[in-house]
Amino acid sequence: MFSYRHAFHAGNHADVLKHTVLIALLKHLTLKEAPLTVIDTHAGAGLYRLDGDFAQTSAEAADGIFKLWGKNELASVLKDYLEVVQSFNAQSKALKVYPGSPFITQHLLREQDKLKLFELHPSDIKALSGNVEQLRAGRQIAVIREDGFEGPRKFVPPPARRALLLCDPSYEIKSDYAKVQTLIAESLKRFATGTYAVWYPLIPRPEAHDLPKRLKTLAMRAGKPCLNLALTVKNSKIISAVQSGADVAKRPGLPASGMFIINPPHTLKASMLEALPQMVDILGQDKHAAFAVD
Ligand SMILES: C[S@@+](CC[C@H](N)C(=O)[O-])C[C@H]1O[C@@H](n2cnc3c(N)ncnc32)[C@H](O)[C@@H]1O
Structure with a gap:
């Protein structure tokens, strides 16, 4: 347990999707004056150096935020995302610091809002x-x-009955998928009007593909609207291609991921329909790159 360190993955394509959606949710939820509580169930270290050892070893940000950096004529949610990341790099023109979900959220909170950050990894909790x-x-x-x-x-x-819960586990253990489902089911029972955002990997594992279906069932049973957004950047069968000796990246990496939102703002679907084709164009690595909105 706890071999996962987000520092290896900070700024990758999954973070681009997750954090673009997170910013869109926060921008909408902070339009109303009433206080908002944001609960980040798996917070990570909060800030990451993209020129540090972890990020340089994996080089995942090279296929994520670095591909978007400096791009113009982007959809408004992608512009918002870049603006937030830029604000953490105001001192230098180069992209060196990547904000994780706690710092992205803190950046957009107002005085009246609260942020609850959960983390268990001994090194990450210290850094956070x-x-x-x-x-x-x-x-x-x-x-x-x-x-x-x-x-x-x-x-x-x-207390103010306005909350966003971001659930972004590492899915290191198979049981994480069932735990996400239980947390969301119980939270919905206690607080059906909260906004819930769950990030999940799309990998060749039945639990990963079942999770959005199970979350959809929970939302439907609670009579609440939901939105499932998925971004694929490359073929998920890349491992067998490596095994067969084909000329593909040695490090298979994550091919796709999704964000499942319960009680999404009514504007989110249209904003993401504008952004996702651009994400496919910019972040796609092969002809399998695609998006899905459900
Ligand atoms: C994907 S990372 C979080 C990234 C972060 N949400 C972001 O977007 O910047 C998942 C984090 O969950 C932590 N973690 C794993 N199991 C946990 C648990 N049961 N409770 C709290 N944190 C846990 C890991 O140490 C890791 O830092």
């Missing part, structure tokens, strides 16, 4: 606490060393 301390945000941000599948329940529903 240190990074958050520098913000001097006081009681606005809580860094909580507890299981992100269990701890968030105590904040649902929050």
Whole structure:
């Protein structure tokens, strides 16, 4: 357990999708004056150096944020995403720092909002606490060393009954898929009007393909709208291509991922329909690159 370190993956195509959606959700939810609570069930370290050892070893950001960097004429949600990432690199023209979900969220929160961050990895919780301390945000941000599948329940529903719960586990263990489902099912029972956003990998594993279907069933049973957004950047059968000696990347990497949103803002689908074809064009690695909106 806990071999996953997000620093290897920061800024990859999955982060581009996840963080673009996260920013669109936050921008919409902060339009109303009433306080918002954001619960980040699997927070990571919060900030990542793209010129550091972890990111350089995997080079995943090269196929993600670096491909978008400096691009013009983008869909509005992609412009918003780039603007947020740029704000963390204001000192230098080059892209060196990548904000994770805690810092992206903090960047968009107002004084009246709260942020609850859950993390369990001993190194990442230390890095996250240190990074958050520098913000001097006081009681606005809580860094909580507890299981992100269990701890968030105590904040649902929050006092002002407005919340966004981002569930972004590492799916290191097969049981993570069922735990996501249980967390969302129980949260929906307690607080059916909250906004829930679940990131999931699209890999050749039945649990991964079943998760969005199961989340859709939960939303339908609760009578709540939902939106499933998926981005494929390359062929998922790349491993067998490597085995057969074909000329493809040695490091198979993640071929596709999705974001499942329950109670999405009514504007999200149209915004993502504008952005996803551009993401396919810019981030796609082979002819299998595609998007899906359901
Ligand atoms: C995909 S990363 C999170 C990335 C982050 N949400 C972002 O977008 O920047 C998943 C994180 O979950 C942490 N983690 C794994 N199991 C956990 C658990 N049961 N509770 C809380 N955090 C956990 C891992 O240490 C890792 O940092």
